[in-house]
Amino acid sequence: MPLGEQDKLRLDCFLSRIRKDSDSFLGYPSSKDFDFSIFKDFLHYPINNIGDPFIDGSYKVNSKEFEREVLREVASMLRAPEDNWWGYVTNGGTEGNLYSLYLAREIHPNAMVYFSQASHYSVVKNLHFLNMRHIMIRAQENGEMDYDDLAETINIHRDVPAIIFANIGTTMTEAKDDIKKIQSILDDYAIVNRYIHCDAALSGAIAPFLTPRPAFDFADGADSIAISGHKFIGSPIPCGIVLAKKLAVDRIAQSISYIGTLDTTISGSRNGLTPLFLWHSIRLLGTKGMRARVSKSLEVAAYATERLNQIGVAAWRNENAITVVFPAPSAVLQDKWQLATEGDRSHIVAMPGIENSDIDRFINDMKTDMGIKCAS
Numbered sequence: 001m002p003l004g005e006q007d008k009l010r011l012d013c014f015l016s017r018i019r020k021d022s023d024s025f026l027g028y029p030s031s032k033d034f035d036f037s038i039f040k041d042f043l044h045y046p047i048n049n050i051g052d053p054f055i056d057g058s059y060k061v062n063s064k065e066f067e068r069e070v071l072r073e074v075a076s077m078l079r080a081p082e083d084n085w086w087g088y089v090t091n092g093g094t095e096g097n098l099y100s101l102y103l104a105r106e107i108h109p110n111a112m113v114y115f116s117q118a119s120h121y122s123v124v125k126n127l128h129f130l131n132m133r134h135i136m137i138r139a140q141e142n143g144e145m146d147y148d149d150l151a152e153t154i155n156i157h158r159d160v161p162a163i164i165f166a167n168i169g170t171t172m173t174e175a176k177d178d179i180k181k182i183q184s185i186l187d188d189y190a191i192v193n194r195y196i197h198c199d200a201a202l203s204g205a206i207a208p209f210l211t212p213r214p215a216f217d218f219a220d221g222a223d224s225i226a227i228s229g230h231k232f233i234g235s236p237i238p239c240g241i242v243l244a245k246k247l248a249v250d251r252i253a254q255s256i257s258y259i260g261t262l263d264t265t266i267s268g269s270r271n272g273l274t275p276l277f278l279w280h281s282i283r284l285l286g287t288k289g290m291r292a293r294v295s296k297s298l299e300v301a302a303y304a305t306e307r308l309n310q311i312g313v314a315a316w317r318n319e320n321a322i323t324v325v326f327p328a329p330s331a332v333l334q335d336k337w338q339l340a341t342e343g344d345r346s347h348i349v350a351m352p353g354i355e356n357s358d359i360d361r362f363i364n365d366m367k368t369d370m371g372i373k374c375a376s
């Protein structure tokens with residue numbers, strides 16, 4: 001039985017609305033330049049990657065072979081130690097962060113977690129779930145961790161292990177904490193028991209292609225990294241990738257092995273489509289394509305900053321960031337362009353799928369908003 005005419009019409013209207021809203025969408029870090037219609041036949045099957053991605057298990061309707069390829073590709077992009085990493089495709093950045101903090105807690109049960117004021121709102125919730133002691137560190141004006149405040153705070157808590165929750169691209173200003181600097185602070189205070197997690201929700205898929213390459217990956221000293229898949233890579237279903245050192249994961253896998261499964265993930269049933277989407281993007285783009293996507297976004301971000309400055313808006317962006325920060329415009333404009341706004345600041349994120357022409361349309365609205373009359 002097909003759906004009734006009224007219901008079909010309702011979906012048509014909904015599609016029009018989504019199209020329209022997605023056409024004036026500048027404030028959130030979602031790529032929209034993808035086409036996954038090639039996967040429509042897979043919608044007929046209950047694909048489920050339940051459990052560990054590296055163990056096929058008895059549920060055979062899974063896409064784990066593609067998930068593993070995605071993980072391998074991302075592991076090499078993030079310079080994970082050969083044969084000593086593990087990971088899975090998550091439901092998003094938040095789950096990857098939660099998972100990583102969980103691993104860190106199992107290794108250092110009495111640790112103090114340090115995270116900056118500019119961290120994503122989900123971090124405090126995650127720490128609450130895990131019941132971990134934590135201290136919020138001041139952020140600098142640009143959103144980067146205040147390293148002096150970190151040093152002072154660590155000095156006071158030298159008796160406990162340190163878990164650092166570093167931001168590689170903060171939500172509001174896309175600032176990147178420097179984990180090399182953080183490690184030298186830990187060295188200074190002789191904190192041997194430490195764990196560094198990088199929340200690279202947005203920038204994890206950008207930073208590997210930047211020059212200079214930010215200090216954020218496994219080779220730079222990270223113990224785990226979480227990325228959102230629907231942000232820079234792009235997916236119609238939210239997803240993410242988490243990678244950690246294998247030894248850390250073995251600990252939690254062992255601790256529950258008495259129930260006879262390798263329940264190494266947070267969710268039991270896991271999305272089987274999103275690994276296919278990620279695999280598709282990786283195959284389609286390759287390293288060269290990803291590098292080009294990063295350059296393109298940087299160009300659009302530079303263009304947006306310049307255009308805003310031209311009309312007298314004090315817009316700025318962090319080095320090599322695709323996020324442009326400026327004083328919040330009127331509520332009407334915030335609403336139309338879906339601008340994420342925090343306090344008195346808004347931002348636009350030059351994600352793949354956003355063109356200079358979109359920026360031009362936005363600038364015209366900004367001019368009207370500011371009462372600037374066009375010559376014509």
Ligand SMILES: *Cc1c(COP(=O)(O)O)cnc(C)c1O
Pocket residue numbers: 091092093094095119120122167169170171199201202228229238239240
């Ligand atoms: C978006 C974001 C998150 C959360 O990721 P989700 O994929 O939405 O769960 C976490 N941290 C930062 C810095 C983010 O920008």
